[in-house]
Amino acid sequence: MSRQAHGLRAWVLQRFTALYLVLFLAYLLQRFYTFPVQDFAGWQAWIADPLVNLATGLFILSILIHAWVGVRDVVMDYVHHTGVRVAVFAAIALTLTGCGLWSLRVLFLAVIRGSGA
Amino acid sequence: MRFSIYRFDPDKDSQPYMQDYALDEAKIWPGMMLLDALLELKAQDETLSFRRSCQEGVCGSDGMNINGRNGLACITPLASLKTPIELRPLPGQPVIRDLIVDLNQFYSQYRAAKPYLINEDPEPEVERLQSPAEREQLDGLYECILCACCSTSCPSFWWNPDKFLGPAALLQSWRFLADSRDRATDLRLDELEGPFKLFRCHTIMNCVEVCPKGLNPTRAIGRIKELMLKRSM
Numbered sequence: 001m002s003r004q005a006h007g008l009r010a011w012v013l014q015r016f017t018a019l020y021l022v023l024f025l026a027y028l029l030q031r032f033y034t035f036p037v038q039d040f041a042g043w044q045a046w047i048a049d050p051l052v053n054l055a056t057g058l059f060i061l062s063i064l065i066h067a068w069v070g071v072r073d074v075v076m077d078y079v080h081h082t083g084v085r086v087a088v089f090a091a092i093a094l095t096l097t098g099c100g101l102w103s104l105r106v107l108f109l110a111v112i113r114g115s116g117a
Numbered sequence: 118m119r120f121s122i123y124r125f126d127p128d129k130d131s132q133p134y135m136q137d138y139a140l141d142e143a144k145i146w147p148g149m150m151l152l153d154a155l156l157e158l159k160a161q162d163e164t165l166s167f168r169r170s171c172q173e174g175v176c177g178s179d180g181m182n183i184n185g186r187n188g189l190a191c192i193t194p195l196a197s198l199k200t201p202i203e204l205r206p207l208p209g210q211p212v213i214r215d216l217i218v219d220l221n222q223f224y225s226q227y228r229a230a231k232p233y234l235i236n237e238d239p240e241p242e243v244e245r246l247q248s249p250a251e252r253e254q255l256d257g258l259y260e261c262i263l264c265a266c267c268s269t270s271c272p273s274f275w276w277n278p279d280k281f282l283g284p285a286a287l288l289q290s291w292r293f294l295a296d297s298r299d300r301a302t303d304l305r306l307d308e309l310e311g312p313f314k315l316f317r318c319h320t321i322m323n324c325v326e327v328c329p330k331g332l333n334p335t336r337a338i339g340r341i342k343e344l345m346l347k348r349s350m
Contacts, residue, residue, distance in 0.1 A: 008345050077273065
């Protein structure tokens with residue numbers, strides 16, 4: 001990764017993901033205010049819609065990227081010992097990747113079940 | 118009027134301490150500035166040390182932390198301050214003695230910003246001219262007096278003073294990026310890349326809050342980021 005990737009690209013990614021997070025949250029609020037989901041089957045049907053599924057996947061990816069840049073900034077500010085910093089980065093990366101994979105599984109299963117129903 | 122002033126003499130003291138001073142009300146005149154009061158206190162106790170020079174907010178020597186806020190003693194009216202007036206050295210810098218700090222780190226970051234015109238074009242017969250509009254771009258940038266009030270109030274500069282350039286140096290960086298006569302835009306932007314030199318700024322805006330000249334380093338930093346983004350696209 002170039003040196004630029006750590007500075008400008010991270011900064012731009014943080015802003016773009018923030019924009020998407022706001023837009024998707026506005027959609028969620030509007031959607032559930034207008035058409036409240038009544039039961040579990042309703043939730044399943046909603047998330048099984050390919051467009052919603054994809055948009056939710058992008059939302060989760062955006063949260064993960066946004067969180068990574070934000071937490072990375074905090075670590076860079078406060079953790080100065082190289083070894084400790086690498087360990088903290090690894091722990092955060094592992095946690096975020098785990099959350100991402102788990103979300104992917106949930107979204108994937110929702111589509112499979114949706115198409116099977 | 119009561120004062121509580123940070124004292125530290127590395128030759129004598131193992132720890133810094135706060136010392137109380139009192140200034141006779143009879144010695145206070147209307148419109149008196151904090152620096153005038155400090156000079157009166159120094160007449161009482163000549164070991165009290167602080168920097169000062171022009172006494173009118175131009176040289177930037179007497180930057181200090183006044184009641185928790187960085188400012189210049191010479192242009193801070195005594196009447197505007199809550200008593201006891203607490204004076205400390207500029208935060209985050211090594212203390213040489215009392216209110217005098219070592220600003221080497223601050224100056225080395227200033228030097229890193231290359232605060233001079235870079236133009237390899239053949240020298241014209243007259244000065245390198247600017248239109249009034251081009252000259253206007255430098256307003257709010259060239260007025261910096263390098264008092265260090267901004268950089269030493271910036272948490273990002275406290276945590277990484279060796280890696281983050283700090284608001285004062287970045288204001289100068291933009292001052293030369295914005296100069297129509299400068300030809301080193303790419304060089305300047307390349308040197309600011311990476312996660313530390315520029316991007317440690319989290320728009321906290323303490324710099325804008327304390328600048329005794331009313332300048333806006335946060336805006337300058339935003340302009341640098343914009344220019345960097347435009348250039349990368």
